[in-house]
Structures are given as structure tokens and as C-alpha cells.
Amino acid sequence: MTEPGVIFNQSLDVARPRRIDSPYSTEPVYDHDNPEWVPVDFPVSVQPAESSEDDLQRPVVVSRLVLITPPGTDVPDLSAASRVRVGGVMVCDVVGAPARWPDPWKAGAVHHLEASLEVIDG
Template identity: 35%
Template sequence: MIFGDTITRVRPLVTQDRYGSDVLDYAAGARTVFAGVCVQPRSSAEATADERDMVTTGWRIYSPAGMDLDIEPVDRIEWAGRTCEVIGEIARWPHPIRPGEVHHCEVDIQKVSG
């Protein structure tokens, strides 16, 4: 089944430090589960710098027709035992028949290791 994946959105709790800057607390953040999405591989890259090996792996989340995902660039996504960062803005494709509605969403995520 193409839309057989389940993801968890982690929206951070935003507090301020003593200087008035925002601090994002993902551990205390709100979790929302989205079932019936499709997660596909997007890209992978390896880099070696200053004796550090780094691997960046990316995926793209697709929602089925009619599902608008409440995901923002500041959120994190938990999926398949991984915690990933959302990359960039969420693509909300307009519905071709129903003006003002979303047909489906595409969300790029990535995990950096190393």
C-alpha cells in the first residue's frame, strides 16, 4: 500500500532565554500522529571534514489526496525509529477542482549522522 506509513510530528515548546531569544524544546513539545502517508527516499550525501564523517539522508513525505498536513519548518518528524528535521517550507498543492483547498502535501525531511 503506497500510503501505509505513519509519522509523528513534534512541535517544539517555545520559551525564551534570559536574553529574550526563543528556545525550542522538542522534548516538551506536542506530538501529533499522521497515519496514511507515504515516505520515500529523496537523497543521501557523505562528507568528510576535519576527521569527521557525516552522512545526510533525506526523505519526502507525501499525503494522500485531500489530506493537508499541519507541519511547519520548525517541527521535527519521528518515523521508523528516526528523528528528522523538516527542510524548508511545506509544499501544499492546490486542488484542481475545489478552489482554495489543498489536494496533497509534500514535506522534505532529513537526518544528519556523524
């Protein structure tokens, strides 16, 4: 028999853009190309959902995954504009707003979070 926590086995980091000085502005700007990676304090589950391939002239593979947090956890900084890094190597975009499922026993609390992720190669 498999232990219940065994699917929550991936580390997760959320990208936070760095504020840098700009030669074109007196105010700092956000650098999305070189983010600071902020680790999430608990392991998550990332499962494959689907993949597709595109035009043979210019091959593109789109892989979609599902991110699920353990019961009783949330990633408050995660939004539709976020990028995440799974296992320290796989960078994914969050597609759409993450679903924060309400806890059926604790009013106003999040039971768990589910988010669609996407990786585009090509």
C-alpha cells in the same frame, strides 16, 4: 498489480515543544529538546531522495527524504521549523516550507502536501 494506497503506509508524528517553567523567567518557555509528539490521523508516504557523505576525518551522513500525504489531506501544523517522527523511530527535520498542492477540482482546497525531510548522522 499494486493497490493504489499501498505507498501510504507510514505513521507520522509532529513534534510540538512543551511549555515548561523556567528558573530564569516568570513566564513559561518552550522546551524543544523534549517535545510532545502529536500523531497525524492518516498514514503517509516517506520515500528516499538522496544521501551524501562528508569528511573522512569526521564522517557525516546526510539523508534526504520526501514526505507525501494522500490525496485530500494536509498536515496544517507542518512548517519549515517542524520536526517529525516517521514510523515511531526516525526523527527528521523539515527542510524548507512544505508544498501544499492546490486541488484542481476544489478551489481553495489542498490536494496533498509534499515536504523535504533530512536526517543527519554523525
